[in-house]
Amino acid sequence: FNIGPYPELDTANCLAYVDILFFAKDNCNNFSSDTSRFNTGDNEAPLVLNPPVNITVSCDENIPSYTPQFIDNCDANPTISSESISTKGTNPLLCNYYQFTITKTWTATDQCGNSTFVIWIVTVKDTVAPISLDNLEDMTLDCSEEIPSSDISFTDNCSIVNFTLEENSTYDTDPGQCAHYSYTIFRHYIAKDVCQNTLDTTQYLTIKDTVAPYLLASDTLDLPCMDTAEIKGILQSLILDNCTENVTIQITELAQPDSLDCKTGLIRRFEIIASDICRNELIDTIVIKMVD
DSSP states (O other): OOOOOOOOOOTTOTTOEEEEEEEEEOTTSOEEEEEEEEEOSOOOOOEESSOOOOEEEETTSOOOOOOOOEEOSSOSSOEEEEEEEEOOOSOTTSGGGTSEEEEEEEEEEOTTSOEEEEEEEEEEEOOOOOEESSOOSOEEEETTSOOOOSOOOEEOSSSOEEEEEEEEEOOOSOTTSGGGTSEEEEEEEEEEETTOOEEEEEEEEEEEOOOOOEESSOSEEEEOSOOHHHHHHHHHHTEEOSSOSOOEEEEEESSOOSOOOOTTOEEEEEEEEEEOTTOOEEEEEEEEEEOO
16 A cells, blocks of 8 residues: 555646545455545636736827736747727717727637636826916906907817807997997806817906006197197197097186297196096196297
């Protein structure tokens, strides 16, 4: 008993087995026997060394690479097959072009037909709203400044963008009204990408006329001899406003000179009061030196 030879295992036979006969004998030479069968074939499937982890990526990101590695207890080179199924659409005007899943399946089969499989699911999503390429901050502008265009540009990380604009204004078309120069513009933009991610934003533009008319002359002006009407005409031509030509002008001589003979030099003083449509007012005094 307990003496070989023992049978060698047939590793090439996937259905191999070994029958072993067991004997038992006591001191009086009584004995019994029994036979047991041991399956020595390969019934273990391959194992994966790096199981996949399902991931979610943005539509503007690259999908990382992944390849499973399999080992088998008997077969050093199990056969590996793979399959990839994607729900991505073909029309870039539809959301399923940017939001979809990719399901990849790998199956490893050893020489005895034992197999195992792994599944990797990649979920691609578009969750980012468009952004504006232009300045949409609220602004306060002088009535002489250029008003920014409402035709602005939007961009998205993945798809095209469509937007709507609602614009309201307190602007008065009548140049004789202050609201022609001081008013507000309200702009409401709604920008959406193909997957309906939405940018909802507003912009307030406040246009103001806060600048008084001004005089294109210093406090002293040298003129040749002329009458009062001509002096007032010249002074009126030197009064301007930053936003309108509609300026109310009042010119008053402060004191009548003792003599209007300007052959030896004559000094005359005038007070100027000028106001624009929005009641911004200039009050100034100018000295006229008249020499023949």
